[in-house]
Amino acid sequence: MSIDMSPWQGRRDPEDGKLGLRWHQKVQPADQANEEGIMILGFACDEGVSRNKGRTGAYGAPVAIRKALANLAWHHTEPVYDGGDINCNDGNLELAQYRLGEDVSKALRQRHKVIVFGGGHEVAWGTFQGIGNYLVQKQHVANPDSDQDFEEPSLEPAPTVGIINFDAHFDLRNPPAGHQSEMGSSGTPFHQAARFCQLQNWPFKYACLGLSRTSNTQALYAKADRLGVLYKDDTKLTHQHIEKTAAELQLFIDQCDYLYLTIDLDVFPAAVAPGVSAPAARGVPFDIVELLLEPILAAKNQEGESKILVADLAEYNPRFDIDNQTARLAARLAWTIARAIR
Numbered sequence: 001m002s003i004d005m006s007p008w009q010g011r012r013d014p015e016d017g018k019l020g021l022r023w024h025q026k027v028q029p030a031d032q033a034n035e036e037g038i039m040i041l042g043f044a045c046d047e048g049v050s051r052n053k054g055r056t057g058a059y060g061a062p063v064a065i066r067k068a069l070a071n072l073a074w075h076h077t078e079p080v081y082d083g084g085d086i087n088c089n090d091g092n093l094e095l096a097q098y099r100l101g102e103d104v105s106k107a108l109r110q111r112h113k114v115i116v117f118g119g120g121h122e123v124a125w126g127t128f129q130g131i132g133n134y135l136v137q138k139q140h141v142a143n144p145d146s147d148q149d150f151e152e153p154s155l156e157p158a159p160t161v162g163i164i165n166f167d168a169h170f171d172l173r174n175p176p177a178g179h180q181s182e183m184g185s186s187g188t189p190f191h192q193a194a195r196f197c198q199l200q201n202w203p204f205k206y207a208c209l210g211l212s213r214t215s216n217t218q219a220l221y222a223k224a225d226r227l228g229v230l231y232k233d234d235t236k237l238t239h240q241h242i243e244k245t246a247a248e249l250q251l252f253i254d255q256c257d258y259l260y261l262t263i264d265l266d267v268f269p270a271a272v273a274p275g276v277s278a279p280a281a282r283g284v285p286f287d288i289v290e291l292l293l294e295p296i297l298a299a300k301n302q303e304g305e306s307k308i309l310v311a312d313l314a315e316y317n318p319r320f321d322i323d324n325q326t327a328r329l330a331a332r333l334a335w336t337i338a339r340a341i342r
Helices: 014-020 047-051 058-070 093-109 123-139 189-200 218-226 242-254 286-298 325-341
Strands: 038-044 080-087 113-118 161-166 205-211 230-233 258-264 308-314
Touching: 038 058, 038 093, 047 093, 058 080, 058 113, 058 308, 058 325, 080 093, 093 113, 093 123, 093 308, 113 123, 113 325, 123 161, 123 189, 123 258, 123 308, 161 189, 161 242, 161 286, 189 205, 205 242, 230 242, 242 286, 258 286, 286 325, 308 325
Parallel strands: 038 080, 038 113, 113 308, 161 205, 161 258, 205 230, 258 308
Antiparallel strands: none
């Protein structure tokens, strides 16, 4: 896959030397990756939103987010690589998600942290497949004490992967009757992740923060309760309730071996994020989301590494953006996440 580095352009301040660098001067193509860092992947896809009867345009998001990120100041120590885009041009969403999963899994095996720019929120099922496949391979390790070929491989305990989703929607929909998994959409990724965990005998740990009750049916709330989902409506994500929410979120994080952070930009108010598939009439203020991101980004495993394996940004729709406002928001989030996980 050829990698288009042309979006990485911006201002240069040579008079300031190395301290004056910006992202576009530091990001390298993935084929030059020779040490651990952050791998950026793009998922250019509208198919899931189209199937979910939403307004399309998210296909152009990965390039637009790169352009907004390119000119931001460089405050990082480890390298960042661009692994290019998976493009869904033929309506075959399942193949595109599979290919994204392969790229995510490969980057994790190379010990990179991964940031994915979607695309609709169907990106999440591609991302989760990558995490799942990486951990399945990691779980099936040969018994180090055995020198016999016929020994059964030892099986590590089932990993607990915590999915933390900032979103106005659960995205827990069942695929259409009679189609099962082959007809996923931007509304089904966490149903598909739950099914994956069930098949692997893994716990399903899902937190969804910022829900609009007007946009989620009673059936979805009932399903979330059955699955043991930690969820908070947008009306509860206020300064008045922040301490209680942060405590519940910290408990969730402490119960997880790994984290997958996914941010659907429609969680923010339409005035802050107009360029999304489904603009929020209310939404969650940016400063509240920032406060809740702090414990997620600070979470470390026993080796002192970030618990976050992958983060992705979903549902940015350049077609409906105003003055690149939502692109700048996505870039700011990517900048913040990158600085924390490496």
